[in-house]
Amino acid sequence: MTRQLHPLEIDPKTGEPFLRLAPPHQNIILTPPRQGDQSVLIQHMNDPAIYRWIEGPPTPYLPEHADFWIQFVEGESDATLEYLRKSAEDFPDGPLQFVDASPVRHLREVKENGTDVLIGDVNFRRSPFEEVLDEEERKRLQEDNANKQAGDPTIQYAVGDWLAASHHGRGIMTAAIGLLMTAWGIPRMGVRHVVAHTFAGNIGSNRVFEKNGFVNRGLFDNGKMIRGEKKVMTLLEWKHDQDEFERT
Template sequence: MVIHYNSNTKEPYLRLPEPHANIILTPHRPNSLNETSSALVEILNDPRVALRLQRTPYPYLSSDGEQWAKANCKDQEGILSALREELEEPGNTAVQKDTGNVPHHGRPFVDISPFTCIREVLKIDPGTGTPVEDILIGDIRLARSSFDEYPEGSEERSLAQKGNDELLAGDENIVWSLADFLAPSHHGRGIMTLAVRTIIHDWAIPRMNVRRLKSWAFEDNEGSLRVFEKNNFIRGHTLKDWALVTESRGGGKKSIVLMEWTGEDDDE
């Protein structure tokens, strides 16, 4: 496990491995709301992204992006405060390293991943290698499962969510879900495959004790399904005409494929 820390901006972040070491995963930034909103508007109004998502507004407005960024900043405040304190402890270096499936230095497991923004680094400090300039190109997040395999509005879904939400942080029985999107300009490069791998192995396992992880994608979204498969998710049931699609996205229902992470070693 490796957590990087920008001591100038007080921002912890994860870095993807080569050949995409210029891609980092960061928290949302309270001082960059306009920049974040503008990037989200561009990405989430592109049909190549928007039509593969179910719940984000479409068309996506600047106000949507600003509200989304503000909400994430608020949610991440607590974990970021704790991380900064941890990373600034005397004797710690700018890059923190840990291995194994136990909390870093015996600290308790947490219930959130603050590393939700996928950014491309455009400029680094030549002396330290610390990012100086970057742009937002996508989003990746872990959340407790919404159990989309049960009918929307059903008692089964409600009971599954309630039981899952009542489990304490670090409980290996918590069912988590993973969702992501990436700017079309960066599709087809293997970036999302490594982003998923990084968030699982550098944060979800060692800091959240994630052991049960599911996701889903529309049946026609072969790119996303392959990203999950490359990270040892296996295809489960295909639920035909299952997910409600908003009128702005054409209406009706689309089939979804459930994906479940096995926790085995990743493909090389």
């Protein structure tokens, strides 16, 4: 199975796959979600410095919300790893198989004593086409996008992330998104087109994406309401240079 997990590393003690960020962030790793992440997740999702900039979490964020979410994302990760395990059996010497998700997404800071703590999350998913204002057209694009096979270069993905407020401003998320795109998204998912939707005014997130080659396409208003407040969005877009990729 190790070949089909490439370029993930394997923790020799736990057997858990991971990606390690490059220096100076080599103490930060990306791993699958774990049972036990709930308590730290609750802490972060109740921090207004985080939840004010992301769409998903209800407030207050309760243990049942964390249990549901960890079960969901852990299931996604397990399904991807199981597919890769089966691919290793079916194609022991064959090409690496495309998948539709990354099995590693939770950012963890590894301490000097070897323990680690959850500090963030970054992932790719099929795009919801938030930037398309016509509802019927948006639904059509979502359905068409969802029906494409993993590895199809015409799939539009969206990237989402959050990072502990204590770790803002260090370049960690910039490095994490760059690593996940180059190490997994492009070679293992066939990612060629990614968008990010940020709330207007989220200058920090916009800079993170721009440092990874995303182009700021400006603001759009699709009428989104988050926790009773209307939100105008920023669209950031990245497209892969296919010719450059083929030369590497």
